[in-house]
Amino acid sequence: MYRIKERDFVILTEVLRKADEIKPSQYAKRMVFEKYNILGTHIDRILTAVYYKIMKRLGVIDKIIRDVVGVHPNILDPWLRSALRVTIEFLVFEKKYTKHLDKERVKKVVADFLSNVTHPYVGMYYFETFERIASYKLEPKDEIERLEFEYLLPAWYIRKMKELLGEEAEELFKAFNREPMISIRVNTLKATVKEVIDHLRRQGKEVIVSSVVPTVLKFEGPYDFDKSKLYRKGKFVVQEEASALASILLDPKPNETVVDLCAAPGGKTIHMAELMRNRGVIHAFDVDELRLKRMEELIKRCGVKIVKIYKMDARKAVDVLGESIADKVMLDAPCTSDGTLMKNPELRWRIREEKIEEIAQLQYELLNTGIDLLKPKGRILYCTCSIFREENEDVVERVLKERDDVKLVPLEGYYSEGFLKVTIRAFPHKHNTIGFFYALLEKTE
Ligand SMILES: C[S@@+](CC[C@H](N)C(=O)[O-])C[C@H]1O[C@@H](n2cnc3c(N)ncnc32)[C@H](O)[C@@H]1O
Numbered sequence: 527m528y529r530i531k532e533r534d535f536v537i538l539t540e541v542l543r544k545a546d547e548i549k550p551s552q553y554a555k556r557m558v559f560e561k562y563n564i565l566g567t568h569i570d571r572i573l574t575a576v577y578y579k580i581m582k583r584l585g586v587i588d589k590i591i592r593d594v595v596g597v598h599p600n601i602l603d604p605w606l607r608s609a610l611r612v613t614i615e616f617l618v619f620e621k622k623y624t625k626h627l628d629k630e631r632v633k634k635v636v637a638d639f640l641s642n643v644t645h646p647y648v649g650m651y652y653f654e655t656f657e658r659i660a661s662y663k664l665e666p667k668d669e670i671e672r673l674e675f676e677y678l679l680p681a682w683y684i685r686k687m688k689e690l691l692g693e694e695a696e697e698l699f700k701a702f703n704r705e706p707m708i709s710i711r712v713n714t715l716k717a718t719v720k721e722v723i724d725h726l727r728r729q730g731k732e733v734i735v736s737s738v739v740p741t742v743l744k745f746e747g748p749y750d751f752d753k754s755k756l757y758r759k760g761k762f763v764v765q766e767e768a769s770a771l772a773s774i775l776l777d778p779k780p781n782e783t784v785v786d787l788c789a790a791p792g793g794k795t796i797h798m799a800e801l802m803r804n805r806g807v808i809h810a811f812d813v814d815e816l817r818l819k820r821m822e823e824l825i826k827r828c829g830v831k832i833v834k835i836y837k838m839d840a841r842k843a844v845d846v847l848g849e850s851i852a853d854k855v856m857l858d859a860p861c862t863s864d865g866t867l868m869k870n871p872e873l874r875w876r877i878r879e880e881k882i883e884e885i886a887q888l889q890y891e892l893l894n895t896g897i898d899l900l901k902p903k904g905r906i907l908y909c910t911c912s913i914f915r916e917e918n919e920d921v922v923e924r925v926l927k928e929r930d931d932v933k934l935v936p937l938e939g940y941y942s943e944g945f946l947k948v949t950i951r952a953f954p955h956k957h958n959t960i961g962f963f964y965a966l967l968e969k970t971e
Pocket residue numbers: 769787788789790791792793794795811812813814817838839840841858859860861
């Protein structure tokens with residue numbers, strides 16, 4: 527078994543510091559691991575796992591920093607902040623893997639490193655703080671803090687979810703901390719479900735066919751997608767079951783005119799093209815250049831031919847396409863994405879409560895645009911991967927209250943009913959997929 531060394535504190539401190547500036551953080555990690563000659567080695571795997579644990583625990587680690595040094599970590603020297611985060615992870619949370627270490631040596635090596643890369647004063651400060659970290663005992667003050675430490679979620683988020691879900695909230699928190707299965711969707715323009723199942727079974731995977739979307743398959747990770755010939759040929763794509771259900775609910779048909787308002791990186795766009803058997807047109811909008819690039823690659827790889835891409839704010843879609851032109855509109859709105867926390871450990875400390883209102887306003891404006899685009903009897907699916915009511919039922923209710931040219935179309939038979947009748951919600955703790963909300967609306971005139 528690998529034994530953590532003093533140098534590993536330094537390497538991870540450097541990764542965290544670089545990750546402040548370089549995004550995505552995997553690039554920062556790669557650069558530093560390359561510098562220390564550990565890229566691709568077993569040390570790489572171990573330190574990568576520790577790095578992700580730090581990211582998942584970041585809010586709790588920062589609380590300890592506040593306790594120990596008395597100020598918010600964001601106002602500390604960035605090198606010191608990174609070193610303290612790593613030290614807390616190793617000495618408070620990974621005690622059993624670091625008890626063999628000579629703590630005096632760790633303290634000296636890291637302090638010397640900090641003095642070199644920044645200022646001797648910073649090294650000294652670390653040296654003095656070290657003991658308080660090594661002897662720190664993590665004890666929750668109240669029930670919310672117990673949940674915060676146990677499930678690694680911000681206190682405000684815990685309070686809000688308890689308000690929404692009551693006792694059940696703890697089940698959701700547990701689900702956020704379970705390793706999710708890999709979920710893929712077969713591209714029926716290029717392959718059959720059987721072909722992909724056989725391929726995965728030959729690779730030793732136990733495959734489960736989704737009971738909600740029959741072209742979705744699930745299996746335990748890890749899985750190296752780049753090494754899979756079928757994946758590279760676009761015969762299947764990575765997509766969560768809850769995400770794949772969106773296109774099925776909207777039900778675009780061959781030769782229809784479809785608008786995908788927030789399309790990149792294209793998971794739903796290509797699924798809709800598939801359901802349309804590559805006939806008709808999909809106008810796909812997004813503002814994010816990088817995500818649109820990924821979308822172009824995906825479209826090509828999957829053999830999709832009917833997508834027209836617009837790099838622009840979808841709230842201007844009517845100016846480009848005109849009113850009442852669409853049979854179907856997909857609005858997979860930008861959202862806090864908290865329904866995906868189990869897949870994205872870094873996200874939990876980045877979601878900001880004060881952002882919810884701002885994002886709900888954008889969702890409301892996009893939904894109004896989507897309805898303006900619809901022909902009479904045309905349909906729009908409003909969906910998000912957020913669990914907050916403010917981004918889901920509240921947005922739909924607001925629009926329904928203000929407009930008399932649109933009505934809800936009942937959705938049933940999938941997952942659970944939402945907090946607004948005839949809408950649907952997928953919950954990670956109940957349905958073994960990401961959190962999702964769906965409302966289907968129809969233009970009446
Ligand atoms: C939930 S993601 C879409 C995922 C995509 N539908 C899929 O299935 O792969 C939301 C997208 O909305 C985009 N977005 C945010 N604000 C936008 C705006 N004003 N107009 C168009 N797209 C926007 C983001 O760049 C992001 O790609």
